Amino acid sequence: MMSLASNTKAQLLELEKKYALQYNALKDRNIALDMSRGKPSGDQLNLSNGILTEPLDNYMTEQGIDARNYGILDGISEVKHLFGKLLDIPEANMIIGGNSSLNLIYDSMARLYMFGSLGSTPWGKLDKVKILCPVPGYDRHFAICEEFGFEMINVPMKKDGPDMDMVESIVKTDASVKGILCVPLYSNPDGTCYSDETVLRLARMETAAEDFKIFWDNAYGIHHVFKQVSLYNIFDACRRFNTENRILYFFSTSKITFPGSGVALVAAGDDYIKEIKQHFGRQTIGYDKLNQLRVFHFFKNVDGMLAHMSKLADELRPKFNIVLETLRHEFSDNDMLKWVKPLGGYFVSVNTLPHCAKETVRLAKEAGLVLTNAGATYPYGNDPMDSNIRIAPSYPTCDELEKAMELFCVCVKLAAVRKALEYK
Amino acid sequence: MMSLASNTKAQLLELEKKYALQYNALKDRNIALDMSRGKPSGDQLNLSNGILTEPLDNYMTEQGIDARNYGILDGISEVKHLFGKLLDIPEANMIIGGNSSLNLIYDSMARLYMFGSLGSTPWGKLDKVKILCPVPGYDRHFAICEEFGFEMINVPMKKDGPDMDMVESIVKTDASVKGILCVPLYSNPDGTCYSDETVLRLARMETAAEDFKIFWDNAYGIHHVFKQVSLYNIFDACRRFNTENRILYFFSTSKITFPGSGVALVAAGDDYIKEIKQHFGRQTIGYDKLNQLRVFHFFKNVDGMLAHMSKLADELRPKFNIVLETLRHEFSDNDMLKWVKPLGGYFVSVNTLPHCAKETVRLAKEAGLVLTNAGATYPYGNDPMDSNIRIAPSYPTCDELEKAMELFCVCVKLAAVRKALEYK
Numbered sequence: 001m002m003s004l005a006s007n008t009k010a011q012l013l014e015l016e017k018k019y020a021l022q023y024n025a026l027k028d029r030n031i032a033l034d035m036s037r038g039k040p041s042g043d044q045l046n047l048s049n050g051i052l053t054e055p056l057d058n059y060m061t062e063q064g065i066d067a068r069n070y071g072i073l074d075g076i077s078e079v080k081h082l083f084g085k086l087l088d089i090p091e092a093n094m095i096i097g098g099n100s101s102l103n104l105i106y107d108s109m110a111r112l113y114m115f116g117s118l119g120s121t122p123w124g125k126l127d128k129v130k131i132l133c134p135v136p137g138y139d140r141h142f143a144i145c146e147e148f149g150f151e152m153i154n155v156p157m158k159k160d161g162p163d164m165d166m167v168e169s170i171v172k173t174d175a176s177v178k179g180i181l182c183v184p185l186y187s188n189p190d191g192t193c194y195s196d197e198t199v200l201r202l203a204r205m206e207t208a209a210e211d212f213k214i215f216w217d218n219a220y221g222i223h224h225v226f227k228q229v230s231l232y233n234i235f236d237a238c239r240r241f242n243t244e245n246r247i248l249y250f251f252s253t254s255k256i257t258f259p260g261s262g263v264a265l266v267a268a269g270d271d272y273i274k275e276i277k278q279h280f281g282r283q284t285i286g287y288d289k290l291n292q293l294r295v296f297h298f299f300k301n302v303d304g305m306l307a308h309m310s311k312l313a314d315e316l317r318p319k320f321n322i323v324l325e326t327l328r329h330e331f332s333d334n335d336m337l338k339w340v341k342p343l344g345g346y347f348v349s350v351n352t353l354p355h356c357a358k359e360t361v362r363l364a365k366e367a368g369l370v371l372t373n374a375g376a377t378y379p380y381g382n383d384p385m386d387s388n389i390r391i392a393p394s395y396p397t398c399d400e401l402e403k404a405m406e407l408f409c410v411c412v413k414l415a416a417v418r419k420a421l422e423y424k
Numbered sequence: 425m426m427s428l429a430s431n432t433k434a435q436l437l438e439l440e441k442k443y444a445l446q447y448n449a450l451k452d453r454n455i456a457l458d459m460s461r462g463k464p465s466g467d468q469l470n471l472s473n474g475i476l477t478e479p480l481d482n483y484m485t486e487q488g489i490d491a492r493n494y495g496i497l498d499g500i501s502e503v504k505h506l507f508g509k510l511l512d513i514p515e516a517n518m519i520i521g522g523n524s525s526l527n528l529i530y531d532s533m534a535r536l537y538m539f540g541s542l543g544s545t546p547w548g549k550l551d552k553v554k555i556l557c558p559v560p561g562y563d564r565h566f567a568i569c570e571e572f573g574f575e576m577i578n579v580p581m582k583k584d585g586p587d588m589d590m591v592e593s594i595v596k597t598d599a600s601v602k603g604i605l606c607v608p609l610y611s612n613p614d615g616t617c618y619s620d621e622t623v624l625r626l627a628r629m630e631t632a633a634e635d636f637k638i639f640w641d642n643a644y645g646i647h648h649v650f651k652q653v654s655l656y657n658i659f660d661a662c663r664r665f666n667t668e669n670r671i672l673y674f675f676s677t678s679k680i681t682f683p684g685s686g687v688a689l690v691a692a693g694d695d696y697i698k699e700i701k702q703h704f705g706r707q708t709i710g711y712d713k714l715n716q717l718r719v720f721h722f723f724k725n726v727d728g729m730l731a732h733m734s735k736l737a738d739e740l741r742p743k744f745n746i747v748l749e750t751l752r753h754e755f756s757d758n759d760m761l762k763w764v765k766p767l768g769g770y771f772v773s774v775n776t777l778p779h780c781a782k783e784t785v786r787l788a789k790e791a792g793l794v795l796t797n798a799g800a801t802y803p804y805g806n807d808p809m810d811s812n813i814r815i816a817p818s819y820p821t822c823d824e825l826e827k828a829m830e831l832f833c834v835c836v837k838l839a840a841v842r843k844a845l846e847y848k
Contacts, residue, residue, distance in 0.1 A: 037494060039493055039494050040493065042490065045490070045492045045493060048492075052479060052480040052481070052483060052492075052714065053479040053480070053481065054479070055476060055477040055478070055479060056476040056477070057476070057477065059476060066466065066469070067685075068469045068472075068476075068682040068683075068685065069463055069464065069469060069682070069683055069684075070461060070463050070683040070684060098522055098523065098712075099522065099711065099712045100708045100709060100710075100711075102707075102708055102709055103707055103708040106706065106707040106708070107707075110534055110538065113538060114534065114537060114538065114548065114572070124538065124548060140706075140709070143706045144706055144707075146706075147703070147706045148538070258492040258493070258714060259492075259493055259494040259709070260493075260494060260709060260710045260711065260712055260713055260714075261491075261492065261712045261713065261714040261715065279571070282530065282564075282567045282568055282570075282571045283526075283527055283530040283531075283568075284524045284526055284527040284530070285524060285526055285564070285683070285684060286524075286684045287523065287524075287684065288522075288523045288684055288685045288712070288715065289684055289685065290476065290682060290684075290685040291685065291712065291715065
């Protein structure tokens with residue numbers, strides 16, 4: 001294993017020359033590729049085209065309700081059954097929402113800001129509200145916290161979830177810590193899966209804030225790619241410790257069928273879901289029941305949904321393999337990049353040597369490859385080590401991805417060697 | 425014209441006996457009809473079935489964007505063109521939203537509550553926020569104001585819109601008055617159409633609150649039934665007086681195609697729409713572009729939309745006629761009920777003699793006809809005269825509606841004569 005820092009200045013200069021030559025050669029290829037977001041590819045979207053081409057001849061729900069008309073605030077029973085069975089959530093505890101779970105998360109934060117929950121002080125009336133953010137994490141979660149002025153506290157992500165010793169000690173003593181942002185399965189971007197113990201500790205932990213909330217964004221709950229990891233049921237866990245009103249559970253089919261045209265879900269404990277429904281009843285007359293029917297007709301049942309996910313995994317797996325293979329080939333004999341193979345989800349998260357991520361992303365962009373901004377995976381866009389980069393392999397074709405990864409690796413090396421030279 | 429109060433006690437007792445007999449006979453018919461909400465009928469919904477049966481084979485937008493994937497926060501350009509031309513709103517000033525304009529209104533109120541607008545103090549940080557409510561009005565608007573604790577102030581509705589002398593004098597002196605709720609064309613429930621002068625006065629009036637907002641819910645903007653009334657363009661009016669940032673304009677196709685599965689719009693002045701878009705960018709990744717495409721493909725252009733509205737008017741007109749004919753027949757020779765014939769929209773608003781509306785609705789309900797609650801058309805459900813009732817004729821068939829109106833008229837009379845007896 002070559003340690004970059006152990007090279008002499010002359011050796012580093014030679015490496016710099018070599019990588020710069022490679023970089024310039026790739027730059028001349030005029031790559032133009034945007035891998036900044038976790039977007040599905042055209043082939044992946046094609047798997048769901050049946051939703052678009054199948055006429056919705058029968059618009060009556062199984063309960064005999066005309067889905068074209070007003071009525072039903074919390075979703076048609078077909079989709080409740082489907083999601084309830086898929087995720088093992090009681091139907092009484094869920095609301096089937098619109099097209100975006102992010103929107104449901106935003107609205108949940110807004111509700112807590114404006115109205116509090118179950119009699120607690122609205123968060124907007126408090127001097128300070130802090131939210132725990134396992135890092136690296138999802139930039140759009142952080143953007144919502146910034147919108148409401150919630151102070152974000154970094155919590156390091158470990159192999160089996162956030163550092164629970166740290167979480168427990170903070171939430172026990174600081175009543176201004178009101179929540180934690182979790183993507184519990186195949187987390188964005190690390191692909192971390194929370195262990196049973198992590199889920200149980202989140203459910204059991206003593207919180208100084210009586211209105212503490214776990215924002216449980218199970219966005220990749222069925223996105224198994226290499227292995228099916230199972231997630232301990234947060235409802236079961238919280239019921240065990242009588243803490244179920246701290247759950248705010250989110251799910252959607254955006255990353256399953258069509259982003260922006262899927263069906264989203266929010267679920268909460270017995271008491272809190274009732275309060276949420278009251279607010280929903282003033283916010284809207286109801287969500288798009290026809291689209292709920294379309295999605296249901298397409299999947300029919302849990303088996304149909306899992307069969308679809310298996311096809312989707314078949315689409316994603318070769319792309320993950322290209323990324324992982326290239327990284328292994330280029331970096332297994334040196335210390336310029338570290339990563340952990342994810343078992344599912346949508347991303348590969350990598351760490352450059354300290355203070356090299358921004359320069360890596362800048363170099364890639366200059367050569368036509370747009371990556372997720374360095375820092376985006378940390379609150380306030382501030383990665384203290386300037387090291388983490390999120391690779392989103394879903395959108396490009398395999399051929400494009402190979403070229404992109406070749407360029408990416410050269411950018412990592414060039415940034416690393418130039419940084420190392422600064423210390424010589 | 426018979427004045428009920430001019431009857432002797434004996435005459436009233438006789439009338440009471442007669443109406444009670446009629447009422448009991450109708451009660452025995454076991455009517456079961458819910459006319460409480462402005463719901464389209466099955467026949468009306470059938471007019472839009474093309475949206476459901478036509479496959480969406482082409483999911484590329486005119487700008488070459490794959491509508492199945494992420495992207496486009498503020499709506500596809502097709503729908504912007506369509507709505508822009510239909511309503512004469514600049515495309516840059518609009519956001520095409522989800523399925524519900526009510527949701528957009530709620531979110532607009534919530535945004536003002538949490539963030540203020542253009543640098544003003546968030547409404548949630550103020551001791552008192554008051555909203556002017558032309559009455560009678562729309563109960564779901566009032567429910568939103570209640571949700572945020574905004575104090576609602578009744579403003580009488582005149583023939584050509586709210587009493588503008590009153591509006592002007594209040595908003596000029598009271599800085600805690602932050603907005604006015606308007607359904608400017610074929611208002612809910614009165615069918616009032618704002619005159620050019622009313623719109624211009626709203627645009628021109630001096631407001632003590634610098635962040636005053638006009639909630640312009642143009643829900644029935646193209647719902648001409650008997651005559652096409654035109655509405656002065658609020659954007660033109662406000663630009664004339666440099667007040668365009670007080671506009672919050674809402675529209676949707678819920679009452680045009682399918683309630684809950686349509687496309688909604690919010691528009692605002694140049695500066696404020698930019699601020700709204702920033703908040704939208706944190707709230708969601710985007711709305712359902714595929715449904716926007718479906719709606720656009722169905723209408724194709726403004727002519728297609730107006731042709732559709734003409735069919736819809738053909739559906740509604742006979743129902744309005746049944747209501748109006750029955751009322752004329754039963755009440756034109758006495759003072760027990762007053763109403764104004766609406767020229768479009770969705771409702772007929774009637775006024776009983778004072779303190780008779782609740783009893784009328786109760787009697788109807790007891791006989792199987794559910795009407796909109798008496799009082800619902802006033803803030804806090806409190807109609808000071810207990811007189812206004814909203815009739816929603818769209819949902820029942822003509823045959824059902826005839827039976828319902830027969831019952832309704834008897835209920836009005838029975839309630840009136842019993843109330844008159846109390847004074848004797």
